[in-house]
Amino acid sequence: MKEIQIEKIKEILLKYFGQEWAIDNITVKPLLPEGEGVCSNILDVSATLSKLSGSKEIKVLRAVSKCPISKGLFATINSQMYRREVSFYTKIIPSLKEFGHRHCNLEIENFFPKFYGCSDEPDKANADFVLMIEDLGTKGYGSLDKCEGYDYDQIKHVLKNVALLHGTSLAMKVKEPGTFSACIKTFCEMELVPDEFVDELWKFLPDFKQNEENIAKLLLQILEEHRMPQQYIRKMSDYFQKEKFSLAGLKLHTAPGSEPFNTLIHNDLWINNIMHIMKDGNISEMKLIDFQMYRYNHPAKDLMHLLFTSVKYDVLKQHLDDLIDFYYDNLMSALLEMNCDISRFEKRQFLKDITVSIGAIFGHIIYMVVFVIFGKRSNSETIEERLKDIPDEAKQKFCFLVEQVFERGWYKGIREIERILGDKAYYVCNKSD
Numbered sequence: 001m002k003e004i005q006i007e008k009i010k011e012i013l014l015k016y017f018g019q020e021w022a023i024d025n026i027t028v029k030p031l032l033p034e035g036e037g038v039c040s041n042i043l044d045v046s047a048t049l050s051k052l053s054g055s056k057e058i059k060v061l062r063a064v065s066k067c068p069i070s071k072g073l074f075a076t077i078n079s080q081m082y083r084r085e086v087s088f089y090t091k092i093i094p095s096l097k098e099f100g101h102r103h104c105n106l107e108i109e110n111f112f113p114k115f116y117g118c119s120d121e122p123d124k125a126n127a128d129f130v131l132m133i134e135d136l137g138t139k140g141y142g143s144l145d146k147c148e149g150y151d152y153d154q155i156k157h158v159l160k161n162v163a164l165l166h167g168t169s170l171a172m173k174v175k176e177p178g179t180f181s182a183c184i185k186t187f188c189e190m191e192l193v194p195d196e197f198v199d200e201l202w203k204f205l206p207d208f209k210q211n212e213e214n215i216a217k218l219l220l221q222i223l224e225e226h227r228m229p230q231q232y233i234r235k236m237s238d239y240f241q242k243e244k245f246s247l248a249g250l251k252l253h254t255a256p257g258s259e260p261f262n263t264l265i266h267n268d269l270w271i272n273n274i275m276h277i278m279k280d281g282n283i284s285e286m287k288l289i290d291f292q293m294y295r296y297n298h299p300a301k302d303l304m305h306l307l308f309t310s311v312k313y314d315v316l317k318q319h320l321d322d323l324i325d326f327y328y329d330n331l332m333s334a335l336l337e338m339n340c341d342i343s344r345f346e347k348r349q350f351l352k353d354i355t356v357s358i359g360a361i362f363g364h365i366i367y368m369v370v371f372v373i374f375g376k377r378s379n380s381e382t383i384e385e386r387l388k389d390i391p392d393e394a395k396q397k398f399c400f401l402v403e404q405v406f407e408r409g410w411y412k413g414i415r416e417i418e419r420i421l422g423d424k425a426y427y428v429c430n431k432s433d
Helices: 003-017 078-104 152-175 177-188 195-204 208-225 230-242 245-253 299-310 313-337 347-373 383-389 392-407 411-432
Strands: 021-030 040-051 058-068 115-118 131-134 263-265 274-279 282-288 295-297
Touching (some): 003 021, 003 115, 003 131, 078 131, 078 177, 152 177, 152 299, 208 392, 263 299, 313 347, 347 392, 347 411, 392 411
Antiparallel strands (some): 021 040, 263 295, 274 282
């Protein structure tokens, strides 16, 4: 790390704790190996502060600092990403906190890490920019194994809290629409992925088209291997000719939601973006992290993305309907607790909206399950060799997702997203032609 970054970390700490404190010592070192952070360099900060007044009072602090990667592909969107994340901590969380305290004595801030501050204006973020949050690991929080996934009781705990968060922002939209628009929705609508980013992407991935063709062949082979109905395989083949899996996440930012359910959503909700305190195998506390992708959109996108990426296959297969019902019931309970009329928020409409939500996240879920969560580096060259590198759990979850898409009529949502977005839905395909 650079000396200027260390100086900025010191400035953030003194601004947060006050000028009556002095930094006695500070240690800053990389938290992740170089190159492992996609968009940021992550630093581990240890500091000891003491009172200047001569008091023996001291503070021992552990924090995490994030600094933008200023070279390469993601340099083109770092400014937007950091601007959005800072806005979440400094604008959105305080607004939700104030609303929650007034309407149901809810301490909404407990669902997020403590924010210490940032060094500069986020819209001018460069390689020297620093954003600091508390180190949750020192408070007993940790990540669960992404390949293992949540069991039934664990996912119910997570869903109850996610429904409460969604419900709080939705209640603010209902009861105080002006405040919601100014303090939540405005920041949700900040641009994240400009056209220039997609233009730049193709310079970094000259063999992108061949890679996508190999992915499609691999996925179709998995479906054949699991004896999926041929009509499903034919439709998936048509879908794979259009979808660009490595960029499927871009559709998360362009696909619209629908009223009256639209609210603040995380938009990248999966097990790695949730930190947990565990007791006897159960989740006792949780916090959400990584707030660059949040949008004003349908909460079913968070729900279905979380379920299909982060729940054990056996639990998902046996309890999918139960978990959807459980989430919806808790969302309604949250609205009722804040004295909202829930007659507009019909379950029938919510279940119908899942179809379009699946259409927006389908490709991204496939890519996450097969190539991110269970993915591993492979030197295998043939489709047959690469198939052996993919765990059975990943294949089962992928096939179960495809099966549900057709059996539940969710495939209509994929076609609906194409119709709604038109060329924008497959903008990246047009770029490769």
